[in-house]
Amino acid sequence: MKTKDLYFKYPRSERYAIESVNLDFKDKKITGVMGENGSGKTTLLRLLARFIEPTEGKIEFGDQEIGFSPEDPELGFFEKDVESEIGFYPKNRGLDQEKMTKKVLEQLDISHLKEKLPFILSSGQQRLVSLASVLSGDPDVIILDEPTHSLHKKGEEKIGEVLKKINKTIIFSTHSSEFALDYADEIIVMHEGKVLAEGKPRKILKDKDLLEKAGIRMPEIIRWAKERSLQTIPKDMNEALKIAKERGELD
Ligand SMILES: Nc1ncnc2c1ncn2[C@@H]1O[C@H](COP(=O)(O)OP(=O)(O)O)[C@@H](O)[C@H]1O
Ligand SMILES: [Mg+2]
Known part of the structure; x- marks a missing residue:
């Protein structure tokens, strides 16, 4: 997946939220998008997930299926229980709903939640259900906005290990420098809507001046x-x- 001279401006907004972004996401690699609040991470991911259309420029998707877990997962829930929430995507894609649902429930250790109403879960549990409802559809590209937000270290590790194992093209945003260091193959640093830097986690995350400018913790x-x-x-x-x-x- 590639972006070419990508620009995006929200309606009634003065400035571009995404400006002159050229990226080439490597197939089957995990890319972490970092940067302080308002740097454009969510907007970039929404563009990649085709939730919003670029103001200028374009994105080359090929014929890949893309799954997206939003920054506020509870806004995306609409089923009566976790099991149907997770089953929706595979059903929609003509996959074996029961098999896929069971598989991801087990992968993420949330089988005990399957009969619960998604809205009443804790925010950490909702995060896991949201991820599960993307994985269950077996998309080629998985886009996750702050997948570890409101999770403890253990949940963070769980997610990281699952993402590593499934061998897909994965793009996530995160505030967690530890998560990015441990699980991303590549890092993109956003700053004021532009790409400030890209490279390997071990290179990016030791660059004191870069991190200070981008508001990222070492x-x-x-x-x-x-x-x-x-x-x-x-x-x-x-x-x-x-x-x-x-x-x-x-x-
Ligand atoms: N719905 C919106 N309408 C107008 N401006 C927005 C909207 N959402 C985000 N923005 C602005 O776009 C910029 C990038 O925001 P966002 O992509 O959410 O950044 P991040 O995810 O890195 O915090 C910010 O200046 C933000 O205020
Ligand atoms: Mg965001």
Whole structure:
């Protein structure tokens, strides 16, 4: 999926919410879109999901099926229980509704919620149901606006592991530097409607000046490695602990 000289202006708005955006999303890779509030993440994702039409420029979709989970999942719910909510997409695509629903309920550990009314769930549970109702339709491209918002570390990891495993083209926005570092293959940094930078998470998320300008927090583990002038960033906390031990910091 590619964007060419993409511009978008909301009705009655003075300035462009998306300006001169040229991106090439790699197939079967996970791309994280980052940037402070109002930088244009949601607008970009809505354009990619074909929820809104570009003011100028275009997006090349090919014939790919695109699934979208919005920033406010509860606004998208319309079924009487979680199971039918998740079953809607596969039914619509002529897939095996029962099989697909069961599969994603299990994948995301939410089978116990299947008879519940989507509106009464906690915001974290709604987040998972919203993701499930996209995965169940088995789209080629999965677009997720703040998929880990209102989730705890465990839910965040659950989602990250599922996304890694399904091997699809995935584009998500996030405020979580840790989530982006752990699960994105590529990062796009948005700033005032434009692409400020793109690259590998480990490169983008250690660039202090860039992060400051874009209003993004440096991941703890990178900050930790920088404080010790380490050449490489530890893979996880276990590796960081090992390094700390070798340096005699834990004696
Ligand atoms: N429905 C809307 N009408 C007018 N302006 C909007 C609307 N939604 C967002 N905007 C504006 O577009 C810009 C980008 O917003 P958004 O895409 O929501 O950013 P982000 O998701 O990064 O917080 C902001 O200046 C915001 O105020
Ligand atoms: Mg947003």
